[in-house]
Amino acid sequence: MTSALQLEGLGKSFGHFRALHDISLDLQQGEFLTMLGPSGSGKTTTLQLIAGFLQPDRGRLLMKGRDIAGIPAHRRNIGMVFQDYALFPHMTALDNVAFPLESRGIGKLERRRRAEEMLGVVNLGHLLDRYPRQLSGGQKQRVALARALVYDPEVVLLDEPLGALDKKLRTSMQLEILRITRRFGATVISVTHDQEEALVMSDRIALFSQGALAQVGTPKELYAKPANAFVADFVGESNLLPAELTRAGGEAVVKGDGWLAKLPVDRLAVGLADGQVTLMVRPESLRLSAGDASPVAQRPNSIEATxxxxxxxxxxxxxxxxxxxxxxxxxxxxxxxxxxxxxETTVRASWDADDVVILQA
Known part of the structure; x- marks a missing residue:
């Protein structure tokens, strides 16, 4: 595949605060990448570096092999959708979508043709004469997306694109944004702190923590094979149990406080050392049964609870x-x-060996 955008060792500091540490990413043509993370993790700063609103202190930013770090934002051929949509209130939906074409010197008739076509794609062809104040939140979102796509940008940036919408509308707009961007083969980078949104929409997720990348991978990789306890806890819900790992032949024995887990050694991550570890098991991987007083050694891969x-x-x-x-x-x-x-019922929660992940403590 062709690289649309490459981040090579990007760093950014604000005074004595180092906001980004050595961020490297390779975004493929037509890929939908989500930068996910808690507030203050560095994802928005990275987006602003890509957009050209900030300049990196270190590293390179390559678009199709060309370093764009010194190029002003308006000359980067990057589309952007802001959380508050940033629509011009005195312009109709049609004029809002046509505006970036006008600033690029496209003639009036061609501007109107392209803007009408794009509004049709986002199912707003019947509302082209409406002003932003006359549109719902979801309709404003689609106008903003149409405006970002109308001039065929190299990359489209979405800054918390669904943050202002209610949950039901957010869910439907996730699929709508995917439909529209897929139709144009757009290369998209989205920023969010919403893990569900990231899992649904992304080809890959770049999870940020304290200005660094905690893990980059497909939604399934981050959910099923988290690199560490932070990833396991942030992406989806998880039960994290402290334990001690030992190996005996081809079997890994994980001993916790009042419980024991056994699994094949080849299920362990490469480089995982014996000693203090964390066992992760998702809530949906646990089965409940009546509690009993069996010795721990006789009931591996389960734990008693109330x-x-x-x-x-x-x-x-x-x-x-x-x-x-x-x-x-x-x-x-x-x-x-x-x-x-x-x-207050005593129960036993059990799991299959294939459903747990052993993480370095």
Missing amino acids: VKQVVYLGSALRVHAQLPNGSIIQIAVPDVRSLSFVP
């Missing part, structure tokens, strides 16, 4: 259970009719 709370989620239940050491784990029960355990 039900503390049962949360009804409509199509499923979420059980919060307390371990003997006082920590809380979560168990997802997909069938609301199948749960017979009530608070």
Whole structure:
């Protein structure tokens, strides 16, 4: 595949605060990459470096092999959709979409043709004469996206594109944005702190933590094979149990406080050392059964707990259970009719060896 954008060792400081540490990414043509992370992790600073609103202190920013670090924002051929849409209030939807074409010297008739065509693509052809104040949040979002795509930019940047929408509209707009950008083969970088949004929309996710990249990979890779406890905890929900790892022949033995896990050695990450580790198991990978007093060695890959709370989620239940050491784990029960355990019931939560990930502590 062809690289559309390359970040090579980007660094940025504000005074004595180092906001970015050696950020390197290779974005492929037509790829949808999401920069995900908590507030202050560096994702927005990286987006601003790409857009040209900030200049890097270190590293290179290459677009199709050309270093663009010194090129002003308006000359980078990059489209951008802001969280607040940044539509011109005195312009109609049609004029908003046509504006970047006018600034590029495109003639009036061609501007109108392209803007009308783009508004048709985003299903707003019937609203081209409406002003932003007459549009809903989702409609404004689509106008902003049409404006960012109309001049065929090399890369489209989405800055928290769905942050201002309610949950139901956010869900539908995730698929709408994907449909539109896929139709044009657009190369997209989106910034969000919403993990669900990142999992749904992305070809790859770049997860930021404290100004550095914690992990870059497909949504499935980050969810199923997190590189560390931060990734496991931030992407999806997880139960993280401290333990000690030893190896015996071809078997890995993970011993925690009142529980034991066994799995094949080849399930361990390359380079993982014996000693203090963290076992990660997702709530949906746990099964509940009645508690018993069996010795730990006789019931590997399970742990005894006491039900503390049962949360009804409509199509499923979420059980919060307390371990003997006082920590809380979560168990997802997909069938609301199948749960017979009530608070203060002793239960056993079990898992399959293939469903856990052992992380360095």
